[in-house]
Amino acid sequence: MKILTVSEADLQIAAEALRAGKLVALPTETVYGLGADAFNPVALARVFEAKRRPTFDPLIVHIADLAGLDRLVDLSLLPGGAVEKVRLVAERLWPGPLTLILPKRPEVPDLATSGLATVAVRFPAHPVARRLIELSTGAVAAPSANPFGYLSPTRAEHVVAQLGDRVDFIVDGGRCEVGVESTVLDLSTGEPTILRPGGMPRERIEAAIGTVTVFDRSVAHPTSPGQLASHYAPRAALELYPYGALSPADSSADEALLFFDGRSHRAYLAAASTAGRPAALVRVLSERGSTVEAAANLFDVLHELDALGVHRIRAERAPEGGSLGASGAECLAAAINDRLHKARTTTRADT
Ligand code: TXA
Numbered sequence: 001m002k003i004l005t006v007s008e009a010d011l012q013i014a015a016e017a018l019r020a021g022k023l024v025a026l027p028t029e030t031v032y033g034l035g036a037d038a039f040n041p042v043a044l045a046r047v048f049e050a051k052r053r054p055t056f057d058p059l060i061v062h063i064a065d066l067a068g069l070d071r072l073v074d075l076s077l078l079p080g081g082a083v084e085k086v087r088l089v090a091e092r093l094w095p096g097p098l099t100l101i102l103p104k105r106p107e108v109p110d111l112a113t114s115g116l117a118t119v120a121v122r123f124p125a126h127p128v129a130r131r132l133i134e135l136s137t138g139a140v141a142a143p144s145a146n147p148f149g150y151l152s153p154t155r156a157e158h159v160v161a162q163l164g165d166r167v168d169f170i171v172d173g174g175r176c177e178v179g180v181e182s183t184v185l186d187l188s189t190g191e192p193t194i195l196r197p198g199g200m201p202r203e204r205i206e207a208a209i210g211t212v213t214v215f216d217r218s219v220a221h222p223t224s225p226g227q228l229a230s231h232y233a234p235r236a237a238l239e240l241y242p243y244g245a246l247s248p249a250d251s252s253a254d255e256a257l258l259f260f261d262g263r264s265h266r267a268y269l270a271a272a273s274t275a276g277r278p279a280a281l282v283r284v285l286s287e288r289g290s291t292v293e294a295a296a297n298l299f300d301v302l303h304e305l306d307a308l309g310v311h312r313i314r315a316e317r318a319p320e321g322g323s324l325g326a327s328g329a330e331c332l333a334a335a336i337n338d339r340l341h342k343a344r345t346t347t348r349a350d351t
């Protein structure tokens, strides 16, 4: 494994490697991806192997322009009205942290889509990702660059620690700005449905195409593994509480506490000093209560706590409802709570 910079010369090396069927971890605005040429089935097989990912879990194909979409997707297979929605979403929300599920062309290898009739496509906003896709083959399949089921990487160091020599090159683009994976939006049926909440808030999607359905785990069976209840998990056991419900009465000295904001942390400290409880290891996702900032810090903090060898994390949910983001449309509470919910099951066996 070799680490590359984001210089044009290094991106040329990375692009050549992708064209040759090698694996290149690359930064995107959401998380680091484990990239391979989307049209090379041998390279795709290596992605599943490197991640120890079951082949029933399809990949996201990344493009650098809308011509890339045409090579992957057959829009004529969409039901009436859906084509217009694709056009609106592509025009208003791409490039960005949004993945679309659309009918695939027969040329797209089955391994990329796990044999489904649809393909997941994303046009990332990150300039390094875009340049690399452009310089290579124009279609780069890239799941998050972590072993299956584990936390997604938000820094090149996380990829080094998790995948090491299972990848040929890692392009180090620094820290990922969004910090949680893209929102996955299924536009392949007549009913636009969010399969995975993520970096693109539902409010912005609805402003572009009208009402969307959000997949609800409690009433429907998962159709994509990103909807599985346990995923994105740290090694530590994570217990999840409602916002404001972390109580000093439950605390022990060897755990970590994960607060959403400074307000809730201060309330806890006041209660803990009254009760004379020991100070635990504490992290606050966003002092000022911004969901955008909290999302950017979430995986980073969980990686850090794992590296510290913490065995138990007690975390609180982000408050939903009122938007705490920089603007009314930027509330990422749903994405944060989805990841916390999936991380909450206890110790994982296979990393
Ligand atoms: O932000 C992101 O989306 C990152 C960066 C690297 O782009 N990628 C990422 O990929 O999170 P991955 O493989 O970890 O998650 C892809 C999700 C999975 O939940 C997968 O099941 C779903 O997309 N998916 C892929 N193809 C699908 C399809 N045809 N139908 C339904 N879900 C699909």
Ligand code: MG
Pocket (backbone or CB within 6 Å): 143, 144, 152
């Ligand atoms: Mg993933």
